[in-house]
Amino acid sequence: xxxxxxxxxxxxxxxRRHLHRHPEPSFExxxxxxxxxxxxxxxxxxxxxxxxxxVVATIRGGRPxxxxxxxxxxxxxxxxEATGLAFASLRPGLMHACGHxxxxxxxxxxxxxxxxxxxxxxxxxxxxxxxxxxxPPQGARELVAAGVLAGVEAIFGLHLWAPLGSGLVGLxxxxxxxxxxxxxxxxxxxxxxAGLPHDARNPIAAAADLVQALARVxxxxxxxxxxxxxxxxxxxxxxxxxxxxxxARVGGTLRAxxxxxxxxxxxxxxxxxxxxxxxxxxxxxxxxxxGPDPVVxxxxxxxxxxxxxxxxxLPVVPFAPLLxxxxxxxxxxxxxxxxxxxxxxxxxxxxxPHHHPRFDLDERALATATELHVRAxxxxxxxxxxxxxxx
Numbered sequence: 001x002x003x004x005x006x007x008x009x010x011x012x013x014x015x016r017r018h019l020h021r022h023p024e025p026s027f028e029x030x031x032x033x034x035x036x037x038x039x040x041x042x043x044x045x046x047x048x049x050x051x052x053x054x055v056v057a058t059i060r061g062g063r064p065x066x067x068x069x070x071x072x073x074x075x076x077x078x079x080x081e082a083t084g085l086a087f088a089s090l091r092p093g094l095m096h097a098c099g100h101x102x103x104x105x106x107x108x109x110x111x112x113x114x115x116x117x118x119x120x121x122x123x124x125x126x127x128x129x130x131x132x133x134x135x136p137p138q139g140a141r142e143l144v145a146a147g148v149l150a151g152v153e154a155i156f157g158l159h160l161w162a163p164l165g166s167g168l169v170g171l172x173x174x175x176x177x178x179x180x181x182x183x184x185x186x187x188x189x190x191x192x193x194a195g196l197p198h199d200a201r202n203p204i205a206a207a208a209d210l211v212q213a214l215a216r217v218x219x220x221x222x223x224x225x226x227x228x229x230x231x232x233x234x235x236x237x238x239x240x241x242x243x244x245x246x247x248a249r250v251g252g253t254l255r256a257x258x259x260x261x262x263x264x265x266x267x268x269x270x271x272x273x274x275x276x277x278x279x280x281x282x283x284x285x286x287x288x289x290x291g292p293d294p295v296v297x298x299x300x301x302x303x304x305x306x307x308x309x310x311x312x313x314l315p316v317v318p319f320a321p322l323l324x325x326x327x328x329x330x331x332x333x334x335x336x337x338x339x340x341x342x343x344x345x346x347x348x349x350x351x352x353p354h355h356h357p358r359f360d361l362d363e364r365a366l367a368t369a370t371e372l373h374v375r376a377x378x379x380x381x382x383x384x385x386x387x388x389x390x391x
Contacts (some may be wrong), residue, residue, distance in 0.1 A: 002056050012106060012367070015362065016361075023094040028074040030053055031061065033074065037049070043112055051139070054139060058150055059124065060124050063120075063122040066125070067150070069148070069329065070128065070373055073131075077097045077355060078094060097354065097355050099160035100364070103160065104129060113374050114378075127166075137160075154380045164344070164345055167368045170367060171306050173299050179254075179291060179294045189201035191244050204238065206250050215230070249285040253291075292330065305380070309375065342365055343368075
């Protein structure tokens with residue numbers, strides 16, 4: 001296998017750079033999907049298009065077994081790139097600032113290796129190149145509705161992660177990433193003159209109380225050791241210094257690692273907003289847009305992947321759950337799966353964070369990501385089939 005991995009490494013870097021130059025936003029990944037499909041056809045596969053900007057293909061093993069899925073995401077972010085890279089984005093206002101270009105390239109590289117090794121594999125491998133991970137309504141939901149998980153018994157995905165040293169593998173058991181629900185609270189008061197506040201009902205005062213109350217909700221009302229956040233990220237109210245506005249709007253995100261805490265945060269948001277509005281003698285309307293489910297790894301399958309990493313000398317390190325989110329949890333809510341993190345950061349810690357205009361990957365991590373896809377796919381295929389992969 002080592003020779004096959006080494007042979008594809010240069011292509012993976014070239015594919016990543018091509019994708020980086022040509023980013024496309026969520027649900028508009030037409031050229032990206034076409035590029036992926038072209039590479040899969042070149043490997044002798046028959047890609048399908050379950051949605052206009054996603055691609056799915058199947059590698060059929062040479063022995064009986066089950067179905068294991070591998071997933072990568074395609075979309076970029078609405079950011080103006082400031083890296084100065086020779087292969088920087090050619091599209092103003094769009095940038096691969098989260099690593100999805102690397103995810104796609106690594107899975108294409110793994111597809112080449114696994115297709116060459118298919119006679120040894122039990123069952124089938126389903127390659128899912130997903131659109132729309134970065135924003136609602138989330139591409140994973142559309143693909144699940146389109147039936148991409150039919151027959152699947154296990155699913156694997158990974159994220160290149162700049163805060164982790166290049167080439168290291170983070171493999172959390174249980175909760176790995178948080179749910180991410182978006183909220184907006186509209187506070188409706190009574191406008192008036194800034195010099196006569198007693199004749200008005202100031203929604204800005206209520207908004208200030210709400211921001212402070214939400215900051216206390218997690219500490220005061222969720223169980224110790226249950227990581228969660230209620231973060232206010234937007235406030236919109238008024239446009240004149242001498243006018244008390246009629247309305248104020250507060251928005252943000254609620255994130256949790258388990259369903260019970262997620263429900264509790266949503267319930268408390270509604271209760272706190274209503275109570276504060278009542279105390280100010282105004283009205284509150286709470287709107288919530290449900291986001292991705294938590295990413296929760298199956299312990300048994302995570303053990304399978306960890307043993308495969310150990311056998312291949314891929315360095316697995318402890319990895320704490322993140323309150324960032326990924327819609328991979330949409331798949332895991334239906335079939336057991338494993339989500340791993342591959343370090344892609346500079347050794348001196350100088351890497352810029354994800355979603356930053358100067359974000360970049362240590363491209364040496366692409367080889368690790370490609371190999372991890374291959375090792376995980378073969379190990380999970382064997383586990384699902386309950387028989388060893390032929391070496």
